[in-house]
Amino acid sequence: MKRHSTGKKFHRIKGIKKADLNAIISETPKQIEEFIESLSSQGSLIKKVKYAYFQTKNGLKFPGFIATEPIVPNDTLVTLPRETLLTTLQAFESPLKPMFLEYPQFFSPQFHSQWEYHQILAFLLYEYQRGTDSKWYYMIVNFPRDVDYAVFWNTQELESLKDENIIKSARKKYIGLLVTFQTLRYIADKFPNLYKPGIVTMENAIWIHTSIVTRCFGGQGLKYVTMVPFCELFNHECADVCYDLEQQDQSTRYNYEFMTKKLVQGQENDDELSITSSENSQFSEDDMSDSEFVTGEYDQYQEFNFDKFSENSIINFEENIKSFFKKNQSVKSDELIKMRKEFNIRLNIQQDVFQLAIDCKAYLFQTIDFGDNFSIFFLGQIFQQLDQLIQQFFSLERSSYQARAEIQQIKIDCNLYKNFWYSFQNEVLKRPIQQKYNVFAQKIVRKPERPIFSMEQILSQPVDRSCDYYTQAFQKETFKNLLMRTRDPFEKGAQVYFCYSRLSNRIMLLKYGMSLEYNKYDSTFLRVEFLKYIKNKVGIWIVHRFKLNKLKRFKLKHIVPPYELIVFCKLIYWNTNVHSVNTIFNIQDLQLERQALSLALEILIEQNSKFKETIEELEQLLLEKSLGYHQYFAVIYRLERLRIYRRNIHLINISIIVIDKLMKGVPYEKAIERTEFDLDFYETNRYILRKYFDQIRGALYQQK
Structure with a gap:
């Protein structure tokens, strides 16, 4: 399969390592020749390469080195x-x-x-x-x-x-x-x-x-x-x-x-x-x-104020006691003491449960980067769940035992999310992060520019x-x-x-003042206004409270699917009452995955439509003799940005087709066959998507 990787495919397209028939081999410039002689006199060795000139697609010349004989792995070309x-x-x-x-x-x-x-x-x-x-x-x-x-x-x-x-x-x-x-x-x-x-x-x-x-x-x-x-x-x-x-x-x-x-x-x-x-x-x-960054305040959500609740509860209790004594003057003082004791016990229990919810929120703030590209959706749902639980407990719809048990389960889910999040950052996105460090820039409002x-x-x-x-x-x-x-x-x-x-x-x-066509390490950024996707008020309040970035920024690449964008879209549809935490970072629910892919495709197509040029137009423009070096590399920069968008759109489309076929009962090997979106990249696309498809196949078998 490695022969079908993006790098290998791009090498074949560009003819890397193959003889360049347009290379110009002339006498080495005198200053370069004197430079080489000076280095040789100091013990330097230069083997199998010679100074030559090469050409861009529109005929611009640039110097470099040409192989004077076949070069094989482990050759030392220069010794200095x-x-x-x-x-x-x-x-x-x-x-x-x-x-x-x-x-x-x-x-x-x-x-x-x-x-x-x-x-x-x-x-x-x-x-x-x-x-x-x-x-x-x-x-x-x-x-x-x-x-x-x-x-x-x-x-x-x-x-x-x-x-x-x-x-x-x-x-x-x-x-x-x-x-x-x-x-x-x-x-x-x-x-x-x-x-x-x-x-x-x-x-x-x-x-x-x-x-x-x-x-x-x-x-x-x-x-x-x-x-x-x-x-x-x-x-x-x-x-x-x-x-x-x-x-x-x-x-x-x-x-x-x-x-x-x-x-x-x-x-x-x-x-x-x-x-x-x-x-x-x-x-x-x-x-x-x-x-x-987000500015202004959001006043459609108010945090629950236990101190105010406690104060009002005491006032109401005292008023009720007075009213009760007026109607029942024969009540003994022992009964009054008992009533006060029961009230204080109930208030203390309420305070304990409320504190458990607050501690759970604090744990989230301390351990989860809610300024990343997707955790705000998880945080918003958990906060909403805790708020609803407190309301139900205080209105006697939930017992103390039930409330404590649910808060404990929420803590377990939060810890699971944290562990999955770190694994996703390290193993999928290749962003090494150690759990013992808790440095999240978005939590301190904005990073000061240097x-x-x-x-x-x-x-x-x-x-x-x-x-x-x-x-x-x-x-x-x-x-x-x-x-x-x-x-x-x-x-x-x-x-x-x-x-x-x-x-x-x-x-x-x-x-360096240059850019490369078919650069496998190139990337471009997709910027998404995410506030419109947050469905709960507490999530919007967190964004305003901590003045988070208005945009979520996803790096799109040639060599991997847009995993982070898919997780972002999945969390928009994810529901704490329906889905497990595992489904966020792993494929377990094909219907949820299908929804996420559809939204990711919609977002990508919308952003791609804002570019006023096409790949075909820019490919033709590279042949224009009137382009200078700067203009030539600028065209490549714009061209590669469009190619990355096209690649990611095609990868999402292919994934949707595969999931649709699998959910209809098509055998896996038939489901992953060539699609209209593969063009000349069928083997390369399957190489890129191999790990994602393995997860899809695993989810299918689990559902069966």
Whole structure:
């Protein structure tokens, strides 16, 4: 089945690892050739790849590496001695060290999260002015001046993405970078002995900063942000090519069995790369905040006020006693004492039961993230159930024993929900969450946005001159060589890629200025106004009381069904009096599942209808010769968003057809046969839906 995974299907569509007949192999540019010769003289080895040019669908040319002979798994394509790599530590131990020590507010980890980038930027500007005297001369002169990323796109180019959230993020980052460049220039002016006039300019800073951001390595054994010569020229694709560190004893992180795919450590899904090439390259852009919070109050629900109830009960009791004594003056004091005692006992029991209900609500608030994408529906129903139970108990429709027993059952259901919720987050959504931690951002109204500090704010932070801000940040690296290795084979004449990480097109645009067609790690967000689906007043009250987000935001992907959206839709129809908690996260009631799928389909189709372009129109637009690089990647971004929506709509339609057939008695193997929504993706769709269909089949047998 793995040969039918989304990744394998996309590779076949794009011809990854196959010879590229449109590649242009010409003489390697002189500066690149000199760069290679310089690296070779320092002990570097480059095998089976050569500099070449490739073309987009509309003929735009871009450089990369082509296989000069067949490449097989476990091949080492590049070997670079540690001394050829530029790290933050080398920048710190340079002649710029006094400047770094003088301004820790800008250059140290205690003050600034981007301190490594600041140090390397300052260092490369310093080395740039040294020309051929610099050890890093060939690296610097090969930094392209015609490459940028979405942060530096103009307004028209950004608007061509047709995504307000990515535009907002790009503009915010641009403002932050302007502050960075202004601050660096101010500091550099304080050290005229280090920088020549005209070196620390906005133009030079943007040029070198862009090369740092788009070419640096980090994570996977590297202790610092690292510039890796030559390897930075590999283009990104979802191919299993990675870097590895060879130690002094020749040992490496990955052994032969792993590199030849005879052993895949912990790999369960073929659509997850076995190697994450740049662990530190996944930033928060992929979950960029676009929150719009509920405002105002909701006055159609009032919490039960036991203190007021108790006060009124006492007043009523006293009035009743007075009235009773007027009519029955012969009543003895012992009887009065007995009546008061019985009243107090009853009031105490009522208080105890009420407190049990309050404790149950408190437990929910403390253990369940009601700001997630669906728990508000569960919370609303449980609160409503508790409110009704208290009302029935106080109106004598429920005994104390019955009320306590029902509250205990509700607690059991809440605990079950919590356990299923954690399992769903960890095992299905792959969001590792530990139960012992209870950090739910939505519970504190809104998360404050990280402000962009001005230069004055950055440099005015108080500094303790007796404090060492740097020593703990640096550890010497001891590996011998950095290796670029492959687990994938490549034909002779194929473009050889390096997987930077599992990157969505959003992150690629914001970090590298590019996007990929048929990117199996791409995703898009579906935003749903959910208040209209809440059927009880207490649920709406909770949303207003805690000022939750107006929208529920679901991440749609190529490689998995929209599980979270399905659970959201299921909870809209879920009823505490009809369904068990198990049915929320597991398929046990096919009718409930069918209702959820139908609503999910309705929501997806409604959102998809808001896009004014079609997949076919954008596919044709990619062939337009008039498109520049920015416009080309913007079209891909919009195209892939539509493809993800189409994929998810088709997956839901297929699931509905399968459930309908099964409920009519069609055998399972016949029910999952090809449908009109499979198109050329029948095997891939069945691979994606295999776990979901297994649950459906299990539910069918349980019902029988």
